[in-house]
Each structure stands twice: as structure tokens, then as C-alpha cells.
Amino acid sequence: MKMTGAQILLKCLEREDVKHIFGYPGGVVLDIYDELTRTPQLKHILVRHEQAAVHAADGYARASRKVGVALVTSGPGATNTVTGIASAYLDSIPIVVITGQVPTALIGNDAFQEVDIVGITRPCTKHNYLVKDINQLATTIHEAFHIARSGRPGPVLIDLPKDVVQASIVPKFPEEIKIKSYNPTYHANPRQVKRALDMIRGAKKPLLYTGGGIILSDAAEELTRFADTLQIPVTSTLMGLGGFPGNNPLWLGMLGMHGTYCANMAVSQADVLIAVGARFDDRVTGKLSEFAPHAKIIHVDIDPSSISKNVKVDVPIVGDCLDTLKQLNDLLHELPAKDWAAARRPWLETVAAWEKEHPLTYTWSDTVIKPQYVVEKLWELTKGDAFITTEVGQNQMWAAQFYRFNKPRRLMTSGGLGVMGYGFPAAMGVQVAQPDAIVIDIAGDGSIQMNIQELITVVENNLPVKVAILNNTFLGMVRQWQQLFYERRYSSTPMGAPDFVKLAEAYGAVGLRATKPEEVEPVIREALNTPKPVIMDFRVEPEECVMPMVPAGKAMHEMLLA
Amino acid sequence: MEPRHTISVWVDNIPGVLSRVTGLFSGRGFNIESLCVAETMDPEVSRITIVSTGDEQITEQIIKQLHKLINVIKVVDLSGVEHVEREMALVTVKADGASRAEILRLVDIFRCRVVDVSPTTYSLEITGNYAKMRAVLDNLKVHGILDIVRTGTLAIQRTKKD
Ligand SMILES: Cc1ncc(C[n+]2csc(CCOP(=O)(O)OP(=O)(O)O)c2C)c(N)n1
Ligand SMILES: [Mg+2]
Numbered sequence: 148m149k150m151t152g153a154q155i156l157l158k159c160l161e162r163e164d165v166k167h168i169f170g171y172p173g174g175v176v177l178d179i180y181d182e183l184t185r186t187p188q189l190k191h192i193l194v195r196h197e198q199a200a201v202h203a204a205d206g207y208a209r210a211s212r213k214v215g216v217a218l219v220t221s222g223p224g225a226t227n228t229v230t231g232i233a234s235a236y237l238d239s240i241p242i243v244v245i246t247g248q249v250p251t252a253l254i255g256n257d258a259f260q261e262v263d264i265v266g267i268t269r270p271c272t273k274h275n276y277l278v279k280d281i282n283q284l285a286t287t288i289h290e291a292f293h294i295a296r297s298g299r300p301g302p303v304l305i306d307l308p309k310d311v312v313q314a315s316i317v318p319k320f321p322e323e324i325k326i327k328s329y330n331p332t333y334h335a336n337p338r339q340v341k342r343a344l345d346m347i348r349g350a351k352k353p354l355l356y357t358g359g360g361i362i363l364s365d366a367a368e369e370l371t372r373f374a375d376t377l378q379i380p381v382t383s384t385l386m387g388l389g390g391f392p393g394n395n396p397l398w399l400g401m402l403g404m405h406g407t408y409c410a411n412m413a414v415s416q417a418d419v420l421i422a423v424g425a426r427f428d429d430r431v432t433g434k435l436s437e438f439a440p441h442a443k444i445i446h447v448d449i450d451p452s453s454i455s456k457n458v459k460v461d462v463p464i465v466g467d468c469l470d471t472l473k474q475l476n477d478l479l480h481e482l483p484a485k486d487w488a489a490a491r492r493p494w495l496e497t498v499a500a501w502e503k504e505h506p507l508t509y510t511w512s513d514t515v516i517k518p519q520y521v522v523e524k525l526w527e528l529t530k531g532d533a534f535i536t537t538e539v540g541q542n543q544m545w546a547a548q549f550y551r552f553n554k555p556r557r558l559m560t561s562g563g564l565g566v567m568g569y570g571f572p573a574a575m576g577v578q579v580a581q582p583d584a585i586v587i588d589i590a591g592d593g594s595i596q597m598n599i600q601e602l603i604t605v606v607e608n609n610l611p612v613k614v615a616i617l618n619n620t621f622l623g624m625v626r627q628w629q630q631l632f633y634e635r636r637y638s639s640t641p642m643g644a645p646d647f648v649k650l651a652e653a654y655g656a657v658g659l660r661a662t663k664p665e666e667v668e669p670v671i672r673e674a675l676n677t678p679k680p681v682i683m684d685f686r687v688e689p690e691e692c693v694m695p696m697v698p699a700g701k702a703m704h705e706m707l708l709a
Numbered sequence: 710m711e712p713r714h715t716i717s718v719w720v721d722n723i724p725g726v727l728s729r730v731t732g733l734f735s736g737r738g739f740n741i742e743s744l745c746v747a748e749t750m751d752p753e754v755s756r757i758t759i760v761s762t763g764d765e766q767i768t769e770q771i772i773k774q775l776h777k778l779i780n781v782i783k784v785v786d787l788s789g790v791e792h793v794e795r796e797m798a799l800v801t802v803k804a805d806g807a808s809r810a811e812i813l814r815l816v817d818i819f820r821c822r823v824v825d826v827s828p829t830t831y832s833l834e835i836t837g838n839y840a841k842m843r844a845v846l847d848n849l850k851v852h853g854i855l856d857i858v859r860t861g862t863l864a865i866q867r868t869k870k871d
Contacts, residue, residue, distance in 0.1 A: 265725065266728070269725075269728065269729060269732055270732055270733075270736045273779075274779040277725075294779060327782065328721065328779060328780060328782040328783075329779050450777070451773050451776065451777075452770060452773035452774050452776075452777055455766070455769065456770055
């Protein structure tokens with residue numbers, strides 16, 4: 148039977164088990180949108196800005212373990228997706244972005260709403276396609292999903308010219324996708340794994356440093372088993388939070404620029420550093436030459452180009468984090484049991500002393516709401532079990548520090564690109580994937596204004612997302628740098644905002660406000676008991692700083708504590 | 710000077726692939742000294758020869774990044790193996806009076822070919838490896854090079870003879 152390009156596209160999405168699409172229509176995708184009216188099994192969520200569609204697909208992917216899908220028109224629709232794509236690229240999130248394109252005959256003519264989106268997104272997609280022949284359509288779409296979700300996941304873009312969408316053929320749907328030049332290595336080399344284990348067993352001060360790879364490969368349980376068995380303390384990057392339970396005694400907190408004293412000291416003193424699914428980002432390492440100066444480094448990553456990119460690695464292991472940790476656990480299981488708790492006591496005592504010396508903390512105030520207190524209360528009142536998205540800035544760091552994540556895929560944050568405006572649309576995507584869950588965007592007053600238009604999307608779709616604005620009336624993180632490194636010259640960081648309560652109401656959501664510490668808990672309780680989208684406007688201390696802080700380019704042990 | 714690396718890259722012969730490869734260099738601030746591309750015996754596959762400069766770590770990173778491109782089939786760093794390199798240049802050199810004979814002597818010594826002649830110039834075809842190209846061009850420079858075009862380096866692995 149003949150099918151149009153639009154029908155083939157939607158059929159392929161169905162074959163990929165896609166249930167939700169985030170999108171925004173326009174001229175060249177009219178046929179696809181028309182076809183959507185006859186495809187009730189695919190639910191389309193109409194956003195209010197294409198950037199939000201991509202962040203929503205990103206949040207959806209993280210919360211559902213599926214590939215998130217965004218659909219937009221050509222030209223401005225396509226360019227609006229770029230920030231979302233770049234963010235998903237840096238965080239290795241599997242999404243497929245489908246952009247309409249002008250008819251093939253017009254490509255290259257500067258036609259109305261034509262941009263070379265394949266050219267624009269080449270450096271920020273895992274791969275991208277311009278489909279010029281309808282005979283290639285089905286295979287291309289399935290390839291795109293395969294590439295997005297396999298190996299080191301990432302965004303894939305498919306550009307579909309209008310005439311390809313309108314043409315019709317009798318399609319052949321591929322049963323299996325094989326790309327001869329693309330074969331990610333999942334199974335780690337057992338010899339390397341053995342070498343790593345020997346090194347770890349011989350270590351006196353081992354440390355696990357884990358990242359988003361643990362979350363993406365669903366390796367949290369194996370990680371916990373491994374760390375527990377060998378009694379190795381664990382720290383993680385922002386992207387790795389929740390990959391190891393925040394209530395496990397071996398947990399040291401996040402490392403890096405706003406990491407805990409204890410985690411950063413542990414890195415500085417460790418003799419073997421086991422990096423699993425993390426990539427030695429500059430926000431983690433600080434001054435590279437002084438990062439983990441005493442440690443032999445083992446690095447597990449599915450992407451060979453991550454290994455030895457920034458630091459010299461002693462035992463490189465290319466493979467899936469889950470596969471590697473399983474191998475390690477299996478090897479351990481075969482070895483005679485040993486009292487690792489006893490062997491590890493001196494190191495764990497040292498670490499515990501650091502933790503006691505400078506725990507994560509803040510100065511309480513009876514009169515002004517401290518932003519950290521809001522996050523703590525959110526954690527307490529959701530029993531640590533909510534899905535948390537964040538914006539970018541201080542709000543993001545306080546969420547990371549004070550919401551103690553016990554489970555993977557509970558934190559969605561734009562880690563690599565640091566996109567202000569990510570959190571709210573991402574929360575929307577998370578809520579679509581997890582309709583019964585509590586989803587909270589921990590936001591800043593600046594960031595929330597970057598995608599505030601999505602309020603109407605959540606209202607319209609009955610997505611009861613909660614937004615907790617830590618309203619410090621500043622672009623707080625930038626202000627913090629100005630305070631610390633530019634003698635408090637607050638250039639363009641004091642920032643006005645609308646009345647968020649009225650704004651919420653204008654959109655048909657619920658607005659709540661807390662101006663005093665004693666109002667925080669009742670506001671959160673009320674929000675959690677409201678089965679609708681809620682904006683909570685917490686008027687917090689304007690000049691609070693995120694501490695500790697390793698100034699950019701400084702060594703980890705040079706951190707500022709207060 | 711940083712070491713030169715000659716890298717052979719087999720890629721899908723489809724539009725946009727060259728720009729993926731070169732974009733990877735420019736986007737990371739890696740330098741390309743020269744670049745040659747053409748179809749192989751399999752029309753679906755092209756072979757790119759890239760010469761770049763950079764230390765070991767940069768080269769290792771370049772090669773890994775190349776591998777990561779979906780359309781890249783195979784990457785070989787020829788610097789690590791026995792190989793033959795050739796480049797071709799077409800050069801128009803000023804040739805009048807006494808220099809005409811001198812240039813022909815150079816042509817003879819370096820086994821170049823004269824491909825065009827005018828009363829005041831010779832155009833030469835020169836092939837050779839990097840070192841030879843430099844030697845020839847250094848010698849021709851003194852006579853005045855009026856125009857030059859070079860192919861960039863081609864390289865092929867030597868067959869193991871055992
Ligand atoms: C799109 C974008 N523009 C600019 C920045 C730079 N930036 C990083 S944090 C920050 C301030 C964020 O302010 P706010 O959302 O109020 O959060 P706060 O730090 O006050 O918690 C800015 C401007 C960014 N990360 N993203
Ligand atoms: Mg702020």
C-alpha cells in the first residue's frame with residue numbers, strides 16, 4: 148500500500164514505541180500535523196517555543212529511559228531548537244529532533260524560512276540527516292533512533308523537505324538497523340577490567356568518581372554493590388547525582404567547583420581514582436595539573452574520546468558502565484572474602500574527619516529565608532522522592548547540594564551547557580513521562596523568565612508541575628562572581644521580575660508566596676497538595692553565596708569555604 | 710615545530726561528510742596542513758588523507774573523534790607505520806637569461822617535468838614527499854616563483870614483505 152512521507156514518518160515513530168511528541172507547527176510540516184489528526188496513539192504536546200520542545204523531550208527521555216521526540220517547522224522553528232540540542236548533546240541525552248525543510252528544489256536558494264539546520268547543528272548533534280529521497284525515509288528514521296539511544300547517547304536531527312513529506316511510495320520498513328561504521332563497544336575488555344580490579348584492591352585510599360554514565364546505563368545498583376563490597380567512598384559529578392544513594396555512609400557528596408570539602412579533599416589525597424561514566428570536565432577538575440595529584444587513574448567510559456582527553460589515564464576501559472561494573476562485581480565474587488571494612492578503616496576515618504570538619508551547611512536566619520532551607524524543606528516534604536529539574540545558577544547548585552538524591556533519574560539538569568530556561572520545560576517533559584510523580588523545577592528568578600511561556604502548556608495539558616523559584620532578585624550566580632572577584636560591582640545582575648503569583652494566576656496556574664522562613668513549609672505543603680501547576684515564589688536572601696567554591700582555574704584544595 | 714601526522718580516513722561517499730571531518734578539526738582548534746579526498750575503488754567509499762600538526766595527545770584525540778563520526782569507516786594514523794608519501798605541485802617560475810639553464814638543471818636533478826614554457830617562464834610539475842618538495846621549492850625560490858598550486862599529501866601504507 149502506498150504511504151505518504153508523513154504517514155511513513157508517523158508509522159516509524161510508532162514502530163519506535165513513541166507515545167509523545169513535543170512540537171510546534173509551521174508551513175512545511177503541515178502535512179505531518181494533518182496526519183497527526185489521524186494518529187491518536189501519538190500524543191502531540193503543543194509547546195509555546197521550540198526550545199522548550201527540545202528541553203521537554205530531553206526531560207522526558209531522562210525520566211522514561213526512552214528517546215524523546217521534538218517536531219518543528221523549518222527556518223525559525225529549526226533555529227529555535229539549537230540550544231536544546233546542544234544541551235542534550237553535552238549531557239548525552241537521547242532525543243530525535245525532526246525539522247521541516249523547504250522543498251528539495253528550493254534548498255540552497257535562500258527560500259522563505261530556509262536555513263541549513265543540518266549545517267548549523269552538525270557540531271552539536273551526535274549525527275544528523277537531510278532526507279532528500281522518500282525511499283530513504285524509513286531507514287533514516289530508524290537509524291536516527293538507533294544512533295540516539297545506543298553507545299554514548301545523544302541528539303539526532305532529521306531534516307525533512309516538504310516534498311519528501313508529501314511524496315508517496317510503497318514503503319519498506321527495515322527489520323533491523325545495522326550501520327557498518329558504527330559499533331559502540333559495550334563489553335569492556337576483561338583483561339583491562341582485571342587490571343583495574345587488581346589496582347583497586349591494592350589501593351589504600353581509593354575513590355569512586357562517577358558521572359552521568361551511571362545514570363544513562365542504569366548502573367546505580369551495580370555501583371552501589373561494588374562500592375559497598377570494597378568499602379570505597381563515592382563522589383559524583385552533577386550529572387551523576389542519584390547514581391549512588393545520598394544516604395549511604397560511603398557517599399561524600401558532589402565534587403568540583405561547588406563540591407563538598409570532603410569530596411574535593413578525598414580527590415586530592417586518593418591513591419587510586421576510579422572514574423566511571425564521567426569526563427573530567429573543568430568544573431570538576433579545577434586546575435588540571437593539580438587534580439588528583441597522588442592518584443593512579445582508572446577511567447571507564449563508553450566513548451573512547453572521553454578517555455585521556457583531559458587527564459592522563461593509567462587504566463583505560465572502553466565499555467558500558469553497567470557492563471564494566473558487573474564484570475568487576477563478578478570478579479570480586481569469585482575472590483575469597485575479605486574484611487574490607489577493616490582494611491579501609493584508616494581511609495574512611497580520614498574522610499569522615501573531613502566531613503565533620505566542614506560539612507555542607509549554611510547560616511540560618513530567623514527573619515530571612517535562606518535558599519538552602521527551601522531546598523532542604525522540599526527534600527524533607529517530598530521524602531527525597533520527587534523528580535527534580537533545575538534551572539542554572541545558584542538554584543542549580545543548591546538543588547545539587549541540599550536535595551539528597553537517593554535514586555537515579557531523579558535529577559534533570561542542563562549540566563554541560565548550563566542552559567538557563569532548561570528546568571521548566573524539562574519538568575514538563577518529566578511530568579508527561581511520569582504522570583503520577585511529583586515534579587519540581589527548582590528555579591531562579593532569572594532563569595524562569597527564559598521559558599516562562601510554557602506555563603500555558605502545563606495548564607492546558609493538566610501537567611501539575613511545581614516551580615520553586617528561589618527569588619533572590621539577582622542573576623545570583625553571576626552576582627556571586629562579581630562579589631568575589633569584581634569587588635561587588637553588580638553590573639547588570641540586579642534583575643526585576645514580574646509578580647510571579649499574579650503571573651501564575653493569569654495563566655490559570657496557582658501562585659503562592661513565602662517571604663518569611665516560617666512560611667516556607669506551609670507553602671510547600673500547599674503546593675504539594677494542589678493537583679495543578681503551582682509557582683512558589685520564595686523571597687530569599689538576595690546576597691547568599693554558594694559555598695564551598697573552588698575559584699575557576701584553582702586547585703581543589705584551594706577552595707573557599709564561606 | 711610540532712610533529713606532523715598523516716592520517717588516512719575512509720568515509721561514506723555522501724554529501725556533507727567532508728564538512729563533518731573538517732568541522733571536527735576547526736571546531737576543536739586543531740590545524741589541518743593539507744587535505745586530499747577522492748573516491749576509492751568502491752564508489753560508496755572515499756578516502757581522505759589529512760596532514761595535521763599537534764602533539765601525541767591532540768593526535769590521539771583527533772583520531773578518536775574521527776572514529777566517532779558515524780560516516781567514518783576506518784582511520785589509520787600512518788605516522789605510526791611504514792608508508793610512502795607523495796605530493797604534487799605545479800609551479801610557474803621566472804626563467805630568463807642565465808636562470809633558464811639553471812632551472813633545467815634543477816628539473817633534471819629533482820626529476821621534475823616541464824609542462825609549459827614561455828620566453829620568460831617555465832611551468833613545472835613536481836612530485837615528491839614533504840622533504841623533497843621543500844628542497845625543490847627552496848631552490849626554485851631564488852629564481853622567483855610566480856604561481857604555485859599543490860595537491861597536499863597523499864599517503865599509502867607499505868605492504869609488509871615477509
Ligand atoms: C541562557 C543563559 N544565559 C546566560 C547564562 C549565564 N548565567 C549563568 S547563571 C546566571 C544567573 C542565573 O540567575 P537566576 O536564574 O536568577 O539564578 P540564581 O543564580 O540567582 O539562583 C547566568 C546569567 C546561562 N547560564 N544561560
Ligand atoms: Mg536569581
